[in-house]
Amino acid sequence: MERKADESTAGSDAPPFRRLPAVHAVLGDARLAEVAARLGHETVVAAVRSAIDDARDGLRAGRIVASSSEELAARAMTILEAARPALRPAINATGILLHTGLGRSPMAEEAIAAVAALARGYCNLELDLHDGERGRRTTGVARLLRDLTGAAAATVVNNNAGATMLALRALGAAAPAADRPREVIVSRGQLVEIGGSFRLPEIFEAAGVKLREVGTTNRTRLDDYARAIGPATAAILRVHPSNFRIVGFTEQPALADLAGLARAHGLPLIDDIGSGALGPGMPPGIAGEPTAAEGIAAGADLVLFSGDKLLGGPQCGILVGTAAAIRKVEGEPLMRALRVDKMTLAALEATLALIADPARAATRIPLWRMLGADLAAIRRRAEDLAAILRGELGLDASVVDAESYLGGGSVPISPIESSAVRVGPPFPAAHPSESSWARALRLGEPAVVPRVSRGAVLFDVRTVAEDEEPRLLDAIRRSCHDQGAEHDPSEGTDPSPRAS
Numbered sequence: 118m119e120r121k122a123d124e125s126t127a128g129s130d131a132p133p134f135r136r137l138p139a140v141h142a143v144l145g146d147a148r149l150a151e152v153a154a155r156l157g158h159e160t161v162v163a164a165v166r167s168a169i170d171d172a173r174d175g176l177r178a179g180r181i182v183a184s185s186s187e188e189l190a191a192r193a194m195t196i197l198e199a200a201r202p203a204l205r206p207a208i209n210a211t212g213i214l215l216h217t218g219l220g221r222s223p224m225a226e227e228a229i230a231a232v233a234a235l236a237r238g239y240c241n242l243e244l245d246l247h248d249g250e251r252g253r254r255t256t257g258v259a260r261l262l263r264d265l266t267g268a269a270a271a272t273v274v275n276n277n278a279g280a281t282m283l284a285l286r287a288l289g290a291a292a293p294a295a296d297r298p299r300e301v302i303v304s305r306g307q308l309v310e311i312g313g314s315f316r317l318p319e320i321f322e323a324a325g326v327k328l329r330e331v332g333t334t335n336r337t338r339l340d341d342y343a344r345a346i347g348p349a350t351a352a353i354l355r356v357h358p359s360n361f362r363i364v365g366f367t368e369q370p371a372l373a374d375l376a377g378l379a380r381a382h383g384l385p386l387i388d389d390i391g392s393g394a395l396g397p398g399m400p401p402g403i404a405g406e407p408t409a410a411e412g413i414a415a416g417a418d419l420v421l422f423s424g425d426k427l428l429g430g431p432q433c434g435i436l437v438g439t440a441a442a443i444r445k446v447e448g449e450p451l452m453r454a455l456r457v458d459k460m461t462l463a464a465l466e467a468t469l470a471l472i473a474d475p476a477r478a479a480t481r482i483p484l485w486r487m488l489g490a491d492l493a494a495i496r497r498r499a500e501d502l503a504a505i506l507r508g509e510l511g512l513d514a515s516v517v518d519a520e521s522y523l524g525g526g527s528v529p530i531s532p533i534e535s536s537a538v539r540v541g542p543p544f545p546a547a548h549p550s551e552s553s554w555a556r557a558l559r560l561g562e563p564a565v566v567p568r569v570s571r572g573a574v575l576f577d578v579r580t581v582a583e584d585e586e587p588r589l590l591d592a593i594r595r596s597c598h599d600q601g602a603e604h605d606p607s608e609g610t611d612p613s614p615r616a617s
């Protein structure tokens with residue numbers, strides 16, 4: 118956009134910047150007026166001033182710069198775009214409730230308020246307010262977790278992958294006398310990969326613990342575990358196959374039987390349930406998922422799960438279990454590297470407090486609310502949205518049956534009935550394809566992430582909160598008025614992000 122001025126124009130007498138348009142003239146640009154409605158007038162005025170200043174500096178330096186109102190408006194748009202945060206809110210219209218790419222679980226207002234209250238100032242993170250001495254950061258959440266799961270002790274780390282690694286190190290790493298690595302026994306049918314980067318054999322490797330596989334992919338019996346126990350055995354690990362099912366001729370021993378076997382050999386049993394159902398008070402519509410309370414009741418020494426799956430809280434990894442096992446975990450040097458911050462603890466404490474009253478949790482925790490949403494109500498909302506897209510925007514919008522999924526590595530094979538608004542071609546504003554329009558929606562404000570499928574764009578209503586609907590509609594309206602898809606590098610590919 119800038120070229121070196123040639124000799125003849127650089128020396129002209131009238132200062133060229135006098136000819137630059139005034140701020141209000143640039144502000145008249147329709148694109149900027151639209152952005153001002155979203156980001157506020159002041160923000161846009163600042164960007165326009167800065168575009169004009171840049172042009173003035175360029176002219177002073179003797180360069181030829183783009184200086185028409187339209188060019189300056191375009192420059193201001195670029196400045197505004199660069200100032201947008203890289204991480205920004207998105208409307209999830211994919212129907213995947215726990216979408217790792219979209220930050221998994223939205224949080225309850227109570228959790229958000231707790232985070233805001235603590236983020237603003239100081240707090241008693243590691244200060245015992247009774248005696249003014251050093252306290253533990255997990256005291257409050259540990260109490261709630263004990264109450265909710267029946268465990269004797271509890272602690273929290275950064276995520277469940279960290280919890281697994283920590284549990285393996287604390288209960289499965291080499292004993293001081295042993296000269297070879299100690300083993301942790303796992304059923305072959307439970308060597309899971311979750312979310313691409315959680316692969317159980319690699320977690321073992323990172324933890325410095327030897328993996329001892331037993332049984333076969335589809336069947337592992339108690340006796341397979343019993344025969345594998347030897348002098349090198351440090352622990353038994355059970356892992357919930359969160360994101361797949363082996364069906365047909367299958368067998369796994371009951372957790373209580375595994376616990377009995379472990380106890381008989383003086384070995385600890387670790388149960389990674391993955392999804393974070395606590396037990397009393399389950400999210401609506403979730404049946405058959407293992408719970409922490411069951412794991413504890415069956416005799417597991419440690420039960421591990423995520424805070425941002427079925428719990429509907431912040432990202433974290435939760436460990437509940439015997440006092441001895443939790444003491445070992447908390448004594449691991451790795452614990453310090455995986456510890457959670459005050460904001461996570463605040464959000465978790467508030468979420469657990471809601472779950473202590475399941476009826477409240479069902480309406481207050483967004484994930485629970487989405488899971489419990491009545492199909493007829495979802496369908497009505499989809500019909501209303503489709504009617505607006507047809508009537509106001511002239512789009513080919515209709516309501517179709519859809520399948521939502523819990524996602525995030527939980528209950529993968531049970532689709533949840535839902536309704537989606539399906540928009541077929543022609544797509545708005547010069548978007549030649551469904552992927553081109555979907556890309557424009559993702560890059561809009563707010564970002565909207567729909568599902569792209571067979572020549573159409575689908576908006577699954579189950580994962581769109583009712584109070585997000587006006588913003589969803591605004592974003593779709595804007596995508597109809599934008600500049601289209603002149604330079605769309607993703608054309609022809611399916612850009613919809615994968616669930617974990």
Ligand SMILES: *Cc1c(COP(=O)(O)O)cnc(C)c1O
Nearest residue numbers: 276277278311357359391423526
């Ligand atoms: C999801 C999951 C994990 C990983 O949990 P993160 O909190 O994502 O680290 C580990 N184990 C199981 C069984 C899971 O389902």
